[in-house]
Amino acid sequence: MPALQINGKTLNLDVTDDMPLLWALRDVAGLTGTKFGCGVSLCGACTVHVDGQAVRSCVTPVGSLAGKQIVTIEAIGDDPVGARVQEAWRKIDVVQCGYCQSGQVMAATALLRAKPAPTDAEIDAGMSGNICRCGTYGRIRAAIKIAATTK
Numbered sequence: 001m002p003a004l005q006i007n008g009k010t011l012n013l014d015v016t017d018d019m020p021l022l023w024a025l026r027d028v029a030g031l032t033g034t035k036f037g038c039g040v041s042l043c044g045a046c047t048v049h050v051d052g053q054a055v056r057s058c059v060t061p062v063g064s065l066a067g068k069q070i071v072t073i074e075a076i077g078d079d080p081v082g083a084r085v086q087e088a089w090r091k092i093d094v095v096q097c098g099y100c101q102s103g104q105v106m107a108a109t110a111l112l113r114a115k116p117a118p119t120d121a122e123i124d125a126g127m128s129g130n131i132c133r134c135g136t137y138g139r140i141r142a143a144i145k146i147a148a149t150t151k
């Protein structure tokens with residue numbers, strides 16, 4: 001497997017090309033902030049960024065990622081939009097159990113990069129694939145609005 005670019009570092013991981021990125025991140029690279037939820041692209045808990053786009057790492061084989069920039073929750077605070085999202089999350093205490101939240105933050109950051117001032121409908125559409133069993137959807141939407149208006 002060629003080297004992977006993860007959070008600005010070049011990592012040579014001992015993994016096969018068909019290993020899902022989620023496994024490589026958590027079990028090999030030790031980056032456990034990205035969570036396993038469903039494993040079949042249905043919940044969004046495993047969301048990371050690949051070249052700035054929100055991607056489900058549970059169904060993304062590492063062999064498809066040569067030369068691409070992967071960013072996980074551990075480094076999203078280094079991104080100006082990601083930092084604003086995290087600040088807004090803290091400001092209104094979005095998190096309940098927390099399990100889905102790294103995926104929520106990654107999805108929200110990708111949404112705000114694409115749509116800096118999203119409408120409610122755009123927030124709902126952009127976040128609809130990220131499931132929260134604690135039902136924090138109202139606070140997620142409010143935090144995205146705070147992040148959108150914070151400079």
Ligand code: FES
Binds near residue numbers: 047056057059
């Ligand atoms: S664990 Fe990847 S979408 Fe649920």
Ligand code: FES
Binds near residue numbers: 134
């Ligand atoms: S905060 Fe518990 S699943 Fe979302």
